[in-house]
Amino acid sequence: MSQPFLDAIFKGARFDGSELPVDLLQELEAYRDLLLAVARHIYLDQHRDRQRVPRGFAESLKLTLSGIQEGSTVAVLSRQVPAQPELADWGADTFEPAREKIGEVLAAANSGTPLPAGFPTEVLRKFNRLGKRLMDSDSIEFRPSGASTGPKFTIVTKRRLLSSLQDEIEVAYIGYARLAGASDTRCAVDLTLPSGRDVEGRAGEDVLDAAAKVMPDRKAAWLRVSGTASVDNYDRVMKLTELEDLEVVDEEYAVTFDKVQTRIDELATIQNGWLDGEGVGLVERNTSWVRDSLFLVIGELSLPKPGVFPTPEGHIQAEWILNKNHLTLLFNLDDPGVEVEVFDAESDLEETETFKRSEGDSIVEYIKQHRGGAGA
Amino acid sequence: VTDIEDQEELLHRQVNPGFFQDEDQPTSQVFRPTRKDEGRLSVSAGSRASAEESLRRYNERGCGSSCGVLSVTVEECSSLELAARYDPLGEDDPAGPDDAHAVVDFNGLDKSQHKKKGKALLLIAMNRGWTYRPDAEAAGA
Numbered sequence: 001m002s003q004p005f006l007d008a009i010f011k012g013a014r015f016d017g018s019e020l021p022v023d024l025l026q027e028l029e030a031y032r033d034l035l036l037a038v039a040r041h042i043y044l045d046q047h048r049d050r051q052r053v054p055r056g057f058a059e060s061l062k063l064t065l066s067g068i069q070e071g072s073t074v075a076v077l078s079r080q081v082p083a084q085p086e087l088a089d090w091g092a093d094t095f096e097p098a099r100e101k102i103g104e105v106l107a108a109a110n111s112g113t114p115l116p117a118g119f120p121t122e123v124l125r126k127f128n129r130l131g132k133r134l135m136d137s138d139s140i141e142f143r144p145s146g147a148s149t150g151p152k153f154t155i156v157t158k159r160r161l162l163s164s165l166q167d168e169i170e171v172a173y174i175g176y177a178r179l180a181g182a183s184d185t186r187c188a189v190d191l192t193l194p195s196g197r198d199v200e201g202r203a204g205e206d207v208l209d210a211a212a213k214v215m216p217d218r219k220a221a222w223l224r225v226s227g228t229a230s231v232d233n234y235d236r237v238m239k240l241t242e243l244e245d246l247e248v249v250d251e252e253y254a255v256t257f258d259k260v261q262t263r264i265d266e267l268a269t270i271q272n273g274w275l276d277g278e279g280v281g282l283v284e285r286n287t288s289w290v291r292d293s294l295f296l297v298i299g300e301l302s303l304p305k306p307g308v309f310p311t312p313e314g315h316i317q318a319e320w321i322l323n324k325n326h327l328t329l330l331f332n333l334d335d336p337g338v339e340v341e342v343f344d345a346e347s348d349l350e351e352t353e354t355f356k357r358s359e360g361d362s363i364v365e366y367i368k369q370h371r372g373g374a375g376a
Numbered sequence: 377v378t379d380i381e382d383q384e385e386l387l388h389r390q391v392n393p394g395f396f397q398d399e400d401q402p403t404s405q406v407f408r409p410t411r412k413d414e415g416r417l418s419v420s421a422g423s424r425a426s427a428e429e430s431l432r433r434y435n436e437r438g439c440g441s442s443c444g445v446l447s448v449t450v451e452e453c454s455s456l457e458l459a460a461r462y463d464p465l466g467e468d469d470p471a472g473p474d475d476a477h478a479v480v481d482f483n484g485l486d487k488s489q490h491k492k493k494g495k496a497l498l499l500i501a502m503n504r505g506w507t508y509r510p511d512a513e514a515a516g517a
Contacts, residue, residue: 276392309395321502326404326498345496
C-alpha cells in the first residue's frame with residue numbers, strides 16, 4: 001500500500017508552473033539515498049548489538065514519484081509501506097524518523113545552530129549528492145506529507161552542512177573557460193578557467209568528441225561549459241566532476257574576454273595616489289574570481305565589452321551603458337562580494353543587490369529580472 | 377561663491393586616465409565627488425574657460441592629470457536637483473589661481489544618491505559626446 005510521504009517543493013525562477021526539468025530527478029534520487037543512509041544510522045543506533053541492517057532493509061524503501069503538482073513545482077513522493085510482519089521483525093519503522101532527522105539537520109544548518117548530537121560524519125557527507133543540480137537562486141522545501149511547512153535546502157544550506165568536513169562540495173556549474181586539451185584515456189577535457197586555474201572536466205564520449213573537433217585548429221578557444229563542479233571552502237572550482245556540455249563561444253565574446261582579462265591585469269599594477277593623489281591600488285591582488293564572475297555575466301547575458309575601472313577605495317567596478325540605463329557591478333575585493341546596480345535614467349530608479357562572489361548565476365538572474373529596457 | 381544663473385552654461389569635468397578605458401568608455405565615477413572634494417564636484421565654468429582651456433589649466437596647475445573633458449549644463453544639473461556655483465580659486469590656493477573654477481554641490485545627499493546622480497550626469501555627458509579629447513585631436517591631425 002502506497003502512502004504519501006513527502007512533497008519536494010522546487011522554488012526558483014525556472015520552476016514556475018508544474019513542470020520539473022528531468023535532470024532534477026537526480027535530486028529526488030539523492031534524497032532517497034540520504035533517507036536510506038539516515039534510516040540505516042537510526043536502525044543501528046537502536047540495535048547496538050548489530051553490525052549491519054537486516055537483509056532487505058534497503059529494498060524495503062520503495063519511494064515513488066506519484067505526481068507533480070503546481071505551486072512552484074511540487075514533486076509528490078509516496079512510499080510503499082512494508083507489510084507488518086517485516087516491521088515486527090525489524091522493530092519500529094525507521095524511514096519516517098529518518099525523514100524527521102533530515103528535517104532537523106536542514107533546519108539546524110539554516111538557522112546556524114549545532115547539528116543534532118551524534119549525527120555521523122559519514123552520513124553528513126551524503127548531503128554532497130543533494131543540490132548538484134540546483135542553481136544559487138533555487139531551493140527545495142522537503143515538506144512531510146500532511147505538514148504545512150518543511151525545511152528548505154539551498155546551496156547555502158549545503159555549504160553550511162559540509163563546511164565542517166573541510167571537503168570539496170559538488171554544485172551545478174555554468175562558466176567560461178579556455179580549452180587546453182582532451183584525453184580519451186582519462187575521459188577528460190582539460191580547461192583553463194578565466195582565473196588562470198587549470199582544471200580537469202570528466203567527460204563522456206559526446207563531449208570528448210566535441211572537444212576533439214575543436215582541438216586541431218583552436219586549442220585555447222573560449223568555451224561555454226556546463227555540468228557539475230567540485231568547489232573548495234573558498235568557492236574555488238577544483239574540477240568539473242561531470243562536464244556535460246561544451247560549446248565554442250562566438251569570436252566577438254572571445255575578443256571581449258581577452259580584452260577584459262588584459263584590462264584587469266592592468267588594474268593590478270596601479271599605484272597608490274593614482275587619482276590625483278587620492279585613490280589606493282587594488283586592496284587585494286588576487287582578482288581571479290572577478291574574471292570568473294564577469295565572464296559569466298557577459299557570456300550569459302550577451303553583453304558588450306564593459307568599462308572596467310578601479311575605484312578610489314581599491315576595488316574593481318565594471319560598467320555598461322545600455323540604451324538609457326546604466327549597469328554596474330562593483331567587485332568588493334576586501335570582503336569578496338559583488339554589488340549589482342541597475343539604474344534607469346528615465347525613471348530615476350535604481351535597483352541594487354549584493355551577492356557573494358560564488359553566486360554568479362544569481363547575479364545573472366538578478367540582472368535579467370531588473371534590466372528592463374537595458375538590453376544589449 | 378555664487379550660483380551660476382545661465383542655465384545653458386557648460387560645466388567642464390576633467391577625466392582622470394584611471395577613469396577612462398580604451399576607445400570611448402569613461403566611468404560614472406567621473407561625476408562623483410571623492411573624499412577630498414567634501415561633496416563639491418570640481419568643474420570649470422564654460423563662460424570662463426573652454427573645454428580645451430580647462431584641461432590645459434588643470435594639467436598645468438599640477439592638481440592632477442586629465443585625458444579629456446566631459447561636460448553638462450547648469451540646467452542639466454538643476455534637473456537632478458544639483459546646484460552649480462562659481463568658486464574661483466585665488467592666489468592662496470596651493471595650485472594657484474583659476475577664475476573658471478566652479479562646483480556642483482552634492483552636499484546633503486547620501487552615498488547612493490551620489491552614485492545615482494553620477495550615473496545620470498555621465499549618461500547626459502556621453503549623449504553630448506566628449507567636449508575635448510587631446511588624443512582624438514592628435515589622431516585627427
